[in-house]
Amino acid sequence: MSFCVYTFNPAAMLTENAPILPKTERSFDTKSITLTVNGKPRELNVMPWVSLLDALREYIGLTGTKKGCDHGQCGACTVLCDGKRILSCLTLATMKEGAEITTIEGIAPSDTDLHPLQKAFIENDAFQCGYCTPGQICSAIGMLQEGKAHSREEVKELMSGNLCRCGANVYIIDAIMEGIK
Amino acid sequence: MNNFSYKKASSVQEAVGQVSGHSEACFIAGGTNLIDLMKYNVAKADALVDLNTITENHEISEREDGGIRLGAFVSNNDTAYHPLITERYPLLNRAILAGATGQIRNMATNGGNLLQRTRCYYFYDINTPCNKREPGSGCSAIGGYNRIMAILGESENCIAVFPSDMCVALSALSATVNVSGPDGERSIPFVDFHRLPGDTPELDNNLRHGEVITSIDLPPKGFSQNYSYLKLRDRNSYAFALVSVAMGLELENNRIKEARIALGGVAHKPWRVVEAELFLENKEVNEESLGQAADIILKGATGYGHNDFKIDLAKRAIIRNGLMALNPAETQLPGAVPN
Amino acid sequence: MSKAQIGQPISRLEGHLKVTGSAKYSGEFNLEGLLYGYVVNSTIVRGKILSIDSASVKKIPGVIDVFTHENRPSLAWFDMQYSDMDAPPGSPFRPLYDNEIKYYAQPVALVVAETFETARYAASLLKIDYEAEEFDSDLKKNTARARDPKVGLATMLKPLPPKPKGDFENAYGEADAQVSSAYWHGTEHHNPMEMHATTTFYEKGGKLTIFDKTQGTINSQLYACNVFGLSFSDVRVIAPYIGGAFGSGLRPQYQLFMSVMAAIELKRSVRVTLDREQMYSFGHRPPTLQRVRLGATKDGKVTALNHAAIAETSQFEDYTEVVVNWSHILYPVENTLLEYQLVPLDVYSPLDMRAPGGSTGLPAIESAMDEMAYKLGIDPLELRLINYSERDMAEDKPFSSKELRECYKQGAEKFGWAERKPEPRSMKRGTKLVGYGMATGIWDAMTVPSRAEAMLDKDGKLRVNSATSDIGTGTLTVMTQIAADEFGLSVDDVTFEYGDSDMAFAPIEGGSFTVSSVGSAVVKACKSLREKLLKRASRMENFSLSDQGMSQVRFEKDRIVLSESPLVAVSYFDLIADNNGKAIKADTTSVPNPLRLKKYTRAAHSAAFVEVEVDEQLGVINVTRALTAVAGGKIINPKTAKSQIVGAMIWGISKALREETISDHRFGKYMNPNLAEYHLPVHADIHELDAIFVEEHDDIVNPLGAKGLGEIGIVGMAPAIANAIYHATGKRINHLPIHFDDLL
Incomplete structure (x- = not known):
């Protein structure tokens, strides 16, 4: 079956008609920085106080990275920075100049295909509301690259930085274990 | 959270110079605690000096005395998983991995771990009295909800606890903290690095303004058995x-x-x-x-x-x-x- | 004809969008020139605002405006206009209405700026002078003030306790065995992962398109129109994806008010997103003190039942929930005394949170039953069977269906309940104590009026819509399955649209009544569309029908065919062409038949079985294994259904062992309004969990025979854990959550 039978017309129309433009701020301290996000250079004009998370969501328009607490307490904002999983809410965009940032929008091999973990999440029903999902998937990719998790208990511990309020925990770990085998 | 100027430092000397003459300036490395506190308006800085761009102190290396030097800017995860640590100081590996999460340990640095601030509810809430945040305002934890608070070494001014796991192992291992500041370099035995609250709960440790942690030395004995x-x-x-x-x-x-x-x-x-x-x-x-x-x-x-x-x-x-x-x-x- | 889609474990249809990050939530619709609002909350509990220094904040570059009670637009006057579909009796809170402060962190101002950072910064500088007054937020100290709740519209769905039956005191006094225990259930907050956000797009001519995190698009639309005096045709509320809610979106929250107010006043598009701390400022599961007294005969028959609860509410609304009624529906006791009272305190009104009332009351009832079982030396499961209700004695009605006995049987078997040694502290694994516990769960199977529209669109495809929402429960997938079956299609050939106030009316999504209510409307709308299509088809050439009509034909992917001679068909394409290329629509309302339903008690049931491991020296508790057997009527989608139950079981673990909102009554506020110190379970806390569904046929509850599964999984879990801890350690802990140091 196809995944994408559902399209939300009114919403889609609104966003299509309203391109997101990089914001410029008029205060004294703006600085032009270039972030490499999902392989593409993105030039932004930001003040230092803009977190990487807000730069992605509000300035670049990549809203796949989620804000669940903005304080490093939930893991929803997890992205990969030079291949390592980090919390984008606890770092400044300007500190990540020159780094390779990968977000949930950039992990699939192509527009038509999905990363194996994305497929495993759908198949295992590893989400309900879907809000923690991008962070869970990015965190799992980072964790697998770290290569320190082998058993289910180790995966559970090393994934504990990603909360899920719907209680999809069992199926999230099931999906990730498929990636370990 | 207020805005601030931001500079990338290229050397320890430069970083120290930028912060020491400027009372509202602050170093930033991992940022995992500082940015959190700034967003809560608990910490305020008008200038941040980024230590990540300094070329030194990014390594874990063996020392002549048979001990190990942990670069201050190495991440907690890279430290925990380093072969020298897993083989010779497994206690440190265990303690680091017991703290925070995979993501935070990838960001947080060794130096920063020593400088994290208490998680006391009242310290974090800028609308309640707290001597650590606002000296002289009183301690709300005494007489308040104090499940997480101290049972040892506390004072009538503060019963907060220090939250690090890594530092518990560093203390047991009798590490030494190397710092660099406007008056040059000095080494502080780990047990003397952090302070008890006493009459000055606002001071967590004995680092002076403008001093930066450059490395942490572990003596040869690692208790690896x-x-x-x-x-x-x-x-x-x-x-x-x-x-x-x-x-x-x-x-x-x-x-x-x-x-x-x-x-x-x-x-x-x-x-x-x-x-x-x-x-x-x-x-x-x-x-x-x-x-x-x-x-x-x-x-x-x-x-x-x-x-x-x-x-x-x-x-x-x-x-x-x-x-x-x-x-x-x-x-x-x-x-x-x-x- | 496609095989039946109902009953298939179909993966969530929006899955692709959620795993790629392309599903957009209400705070994620961006537009050039969008402004950001940041809310300022009061720092006193009770008193008055004396002054607000907006002027200095307005001077900050990038700040557009500051809204307070002093310069807000004119608002509606009457309480009714602030009311909503989930409003308790009383006087709803009105943001920025006047200078009065009624609870800690009450929203008192909105700062609007060009960027999020500027708005947040400026909000932190806004200086407000207050005149503080005495307050009291402590339920435990004020039980003497408990009084009966006021009755209102909300009490229709949440009835107050029934009148006493028999003579409780006498029966209790004469009983062979007695149990009397007090229970404390602390405050909890919903904490959906997504923080509440509203993006209001201000369009030319003043029309508003509002993306709101809500469990009821029409609820939010009504509120915005009533409060700001807007015309319904000018306000459209959309809730495409919702990052969890669990009740937090049942009432229009203040970010909606703020965003709409600023958009109207500034004639600009404005987004207001609450921060995590503010997520603790608009409703919570109320703290509740309970006492249960049970009297039973030697052979386990419960003869006397008293369940009394005293719960917190605010000073301005009487929030109620059904805490004490369940025991009598579960157990056929002759002498009952059920009591429920409120204490108004200086807090915000409590708010329905997943399984409101049930998940507070059942831990008390089911722990007391467990205590009775040990007292009598009867297996706890056996005690439930001895007191099994074949008929609801509370209202003296039959159940529309009740396969609880099967839940006990199959659950016990699959869990291995027979392995349990009766004595507490008798089971060990290595150095750890092991305990088995069980408990019963019950939740209403409600159905409320809903509408749905079904249409054959201009391309000949089936589209169905309803304004309902999907908070992660699987509404989209399940409704698509239901619609697909009505036309014999596969889910790929049906589009279900939802989450938009322009669509057919739906109530708020809560109370586990969405599948039964909206699902029934979908069935009805599809039926009506089929009739309409057939009527039109029968007017076409070569397609003559006798009087039997519907029974003679089959609906296929793209046509209606005669069952007898399948070559005779009318294609949907032709039907649309015949309608001048326009869609053919059928819009219906599904209203439950109150007279028929009133004759029955309708409820889902469950039996929860739990194994805990306790490290006695250090107190550390782990739920190593749990199973819940559910009787929830027809299961539309076993995959999403199981996720609902297992997810709710994790809520049960959280309730029993993890989450709690900590109050400091000296300050009248919550001390852990964040996810670092409000402990939701982490992956490392969750071990082996399973759910099974027993067969349950019910053709009374609604046309689908489905009961709704959002809440039934949580109610039995916390008491089963507490009971397992007792079995493991011999210690009975009657407050939730149980901390590991309670066992030291």
Whole structure:
């Protein structure tokens, strides 16, 4: 079956008609920085106080990275920075100049295909509301690259930085274990 | 969160120069605690100097004395997983991995870990009195909800605890902190690095303004045969310790030749009592000897109501952790939960 | 004809969008020139605002405006206009209405700026002078003030306790065995992962398109129109994806008010997103003190039942929930005394949170039953069977269906309940104590009026819509399955649209009544569309029908065919062409038949079985294994259904062992309004969990025979854990959550 039978017309129309433009701020301290996000250079004009998370969501328009607490307490904002999983809410965009940032929008091999973990999440029903999902998937990719998790208990511990309020925990770990085998 | 100017430092000297003459300037490395506190308006800085761009102190290296030097700007995860650490200082590996999460440990640096601030509810809430945040305003934790607060070394001005796990192991391992500042370089024994609250709870440690941690030295002895880190908390992971214990034992003929014990989650700094360690020398590792050592460590411990349980729990944890240290291969579970 | 889609474990249809990050939530619709609002909350509990220094904040570059009670637009006057579909009796809170402060962190101002950072910064500088007054937020100290709740519209769905039956005191006094225990259930907050956000797009001519995090698009639309005096045709509320809610979106929250107000006043598009701390300022599961007294005969028959609860509410609304009624529906006791009272305190009104009332009351009832079982030396499961209700004695009605006995049987078997040794502290694994515990769960199977529209669109495809929402429960997938079956299609050939106030009316999504209510409307709308299509088809050439009509034909992917001679068909394409290329629509309302339903008690049931491991020296508790057997009527999608139950079981673990909102009554506020110190379970806390569904046929509850599964999984879990801890350790802990140091 196809995944994408559902399209939300009114919403889609609104966003299509309203391109997101990089914001410029008029205060004294703006600085032009270039972030490499999902392989593409993105030039932004930001003040230092803009977190990487807000730069992605509000300035670049990549809203796949989620804000669940903005304080490093939930893991929803997890992205990969030079291949390592980090919390984008606890770092400044300007500190990540020159780094390779990968977000949930950039992990699939192509527009038509999905990363194996994305497929495993759908198949295992590893989400309900879907809000923690991008962070869970990015965190799992980072964790697998770290290569320190082998058993289910180790995966559970090393994934504990990603909360899920719907209680999809069992199926999230099931999906990730498929990636370990 | 206020705005600030931001500069990338290229050397320690440059960083020190940029911060030392400027009372509202601050270093930033991992940022995991500083940015959090700035967003809550607990911390305020009008200039941040980024240490990540400094080329030195990004390594873990062997020292001539047989010890190890941990670069201050190495991440907690890279430190924990470094072969020199996993092989020679597994206690440090265990303690680091018991703290925070995979993501945060990838960001947080060794230097920053020493400088994290308390998680006291009242310190974090800018609308309640707190002597640490606002000297002289009073301590709301005394008489308030104090389940997570200190039982040792506290003062009438502050009963907050220091939240690090890594530092509990560094304390047990008798590390040394190397700092660089406007007046040059100096080394601070780990036990003297953090302070007790006393009359100046606003000071967490003895670092002066403008001084930056450059590295942490571990002496050669790593207690890699018999060690254990045990952390007790309100969930199995991603929570601060209510009580944690780092222990390294050197055994000879089933008796203790040297013991190191440090507690986390109970005081304003990692809690180490040398008297208890000396007491254990030439003793067998059993519930009785460990219990007696625990009594020495916990002498004078005071509860504030909700945290009374910590006194009893700390003793039990010391005993259990000592027994766990006899067989680390089997007892060291993910999350430093009890075996 | 495609095989039946109902009953298939179909993966969530929006899965692709959620795993790629392309599903957009209400705070994620960006537009050039969008402004950001940041809310300022009061720092006193009770009193008055004396002054607000907006002027200095307005001077900050990038700040557009500051809204307070002094310069807000004119608002509606009457309480009714602030009311909503989930409003308790009383006087709803009105943001920025006047200078009065009624609870800590009350929203008192909105700062609007060009960027999020500027708005947040400026909000932190806004200086407000207050005159503080005495307050009281402590339920335990004020039980003497408990009084009966006021009755209102909300009490229709949440009835107050029934009148006493028999003579409780006498029966209790004469009983062979007695149990009397007090229970404390602390405050909890919903904490959906997504923080509440509203993006209001201000369009030319003043029309508003509002993306709101809500469990009821029409609820939010009504509120915005009533409060700001807007015309319904000018306000459209959309809730495309919702990052969890669990009740937090049942009432229009203040970010909606703020965003709409600023958009109207500034004639600009404005987004207001609450921060995590503010997520603790608009509703919570109320703290509740309970006492249960049970009297039973030697052989286990419960003869006397008293369940009394005293719960917190605010000073301005009487929030109620059903805490004490369940025991009598579960157990056929002759002498009952059920009591429920409120204490108004200086807090915000409590708010329905997943299984409101049930998940507070059942831990008390089911722990008391467990205590009775040990007292009598009867297996706890056996005690439930001895007191099994074949008929609801509370209202003296039959159940529309009740396969609880099967839940006990199959659950016990699959869990291995027979392995349990009766004595507490008798089971060990290595050095750890092991305990088995069980408990019963019950939740209403409600159905409320809903509408749905079904249409054959201009391309000949089936589209169905309803304004309902999907908070992660699987509404989209399940409704698509239901619609697909009505036309014999596969889910790939049906589009279900939802989450938009322009669509057919739906109530708020809560109370586990969405599948039964909206699902029934979908069935009805599809039926009506089929009739309409057939009527039109029968007017076409070569397609003559006799009087039997519907029974003679089959609906296929793209045509209606005669069952007898399948070559005779009318394609949907032709039907649309015949309608001048326009869609053919059928819009219906599904109203439950109150007279028929009133004759029955309708409820889902469950039996929860739990194994815990306790490290006695250190107190550490782990739920190593749990199983819940559910009787929830027809299961539309076993995959999403199981996720609902297992997810709710994790809520049960959280309730029993983890989450709690800590109050400091000296300050009248919550001390852990964040996810670091409000402990939700982490992956490392969750071990082996399973759910099974027993067969349950019910053709009374609604046309689908489905009961709704959002809440039934949570109610039995917390008491089963507490009971397992007792079995493991011999210690009975009657407050939630249970901390590990409670066992030291």
